[in-house]
Amino acid sequence: MITALQQPVSPTPMKEHFLIEWTTESIFKGRTAIMRDRKQRCLNAELEAKVADLVRQAEEVIRDQQEVRSQSISTQIKSYEEEDDYNLRHPLLSEGTVDLHSETKPKTKNVDPINKVQNKLHSASKGRKSNSRVKLKYSDVQTASDVAIPEDFSDFSLAKTISKIEGQLEEEGLPDYIDDGIFCGVSEDIGTEAQIRFLKAKLHVMQEELDNVVCECNKKEDEIQDLKSQLKNSEGDCMRQQRTINLQQSQTEKYKTLFEEASKKCDGLQQQLSSVERELEDKRRLQKQAAASQSAMEVRLNRALEEAEKYKLELSKLKQNNKDIANEEHKKIEVLKSENKKLERQKGELMIGFKKQLKLIDVLKRQKMHIEAAKMLSFTEEEFMKALEWGNK
Incomplete structure (x- = not known):
């Protein structure tokens, strides 16, 4: 009877246990979905921050x-302007040297002693200039092709030339084929001594002019030296600028590679961002579905x-x-x-009486x-x- 009464009560605790487990699982699933959504939001925020950082970089x-390109272009423009200035200055120097040599060039039309004297005077002025530390470096400065330089330039002196001319004039006299351009404006009736004095005076004047020309040449030489030093400085600056340009070009190449890598990284991150956005949309869709299902589950749960x-309540009633x-x-x-005990006691008494009767029967049988x-x-x-x-x- 006890087992028969307890059998209909057993299904109710199992059902209650199943309902409790189902409710706990649904609550746990809802919490895990909320935590997953929060993690996805955090990851999306981190990815957006990384993408913004990469875009900024x-x-x-x-x-x-x-900036590097603009600096390199400005340095190239400056170098080009300096080269243009140098090219503009250099032809002026070459033209100045050509004019100077053309001014000091002797006339070679009439080969006579006076013209030779003038040529020797010019060559003597050049020799004096070369011997008195004021030396023009004709190898460095480009001269014109029509400048006449005497072959005995290094071994010539003005004093020896003047004494030699005076000795020739005293011994031979003034020649008859002297160029009329020398004594222009002078009477032809003067004597040889007067002509010699006139030539000496003209020689002194020419010597003064030569000294002036030498001073100008010295000034030009100083200017040339200054220009050469400026040229060296500009060449050094040009080399330094070339090195800086090379460095900037290498830096630009490096920045190009870095930019390409950054663009590749940016593209990769953009792709990752798009994929993450798609995943986020999927997660949001799933979240909406989960929210809808969760609301339905909450209704069902309630x-x-x-x-x-x-x-x-029914279980408590059934338990009661x-x-x-x-x-x-x-x-x-x-x-x-209690009744069983009584029956057992009576049974014992009956068994005792039965045993006594058996003993009595045995005694009777023996008798x-x-x-x-x-x-x-x-x-x-x-x-x-x-x-x-x-x-x-």
Whole structure:
């Protein structure tokens, strides 16, 4: 009876346990979905920050590259302007040297002693200039192709030339084929001494002019030296600028490679961002679906909780009924146990009486056997006596 009463109660705790597990699993799934959504939002924020940082770095690299290009272009423009200035100055120097040599060039039309004297005076002025530390470096400065330089330039002196001319004039006299251009504006009736004095005066004037020309040449030489030093400085600056240009070109190449790498990284991150955005959209869609399903699950959960409360009340009622039934059954069992004890006691008493009766039966059987044996013995004694008597007879 007890087992029969407890069998209909067993399904209700299982159902309650299943409902509790189902509710806990649904709550856990909802919490995990919320945590996953929060993690996705954090990852999206980090990715957006990284993309913004990469875009900013790419813009800085592009800006630096543009600055480097503008600086390299400005340095190239400056170098080109300096080269143009140098080219403009250099032809002026070459033209100045050509004009100077053309001014000091002797006339070679009439080969006469006076023209030779003038040529030697010019060559002597050049020799004096070369011997008195004021030396023009004709190898460095480009001269015109029509400048006449005497072959005995290094071994010529003005004093020797003047003394030689005076000795020739005193010995031979003034020649008849002197160029009229020398004595232009002078009477032809003057004597040789006057002509010699006139030539000496003209020689002194030419010497003064030569000294002036030498001073100008010295100034030009100083200017040439200054220009050469400026040229060296400009060449050094040009070399330095070339090195800086090379460095800037290498830096531009490096920045180009960095920019390409950054652009590649930016493209990769853009692709990652697009993929993450797609994943985010998918997650949002799933989140919406999960929210809808969660709301439905909450409704179902509320209904299930209400049903669980109902089942709990029913379970408590059934438990109370089971307790009452169990108490009643316990009381009945106690009564049955007491009756069973009485029956057992009566059974024991009956068994004792039955055993006593069996013992009595055994005693009676023994008595019966003794009686029968006594009867048999009496018969045998009588027969024995008869046999004895027969033997005696």
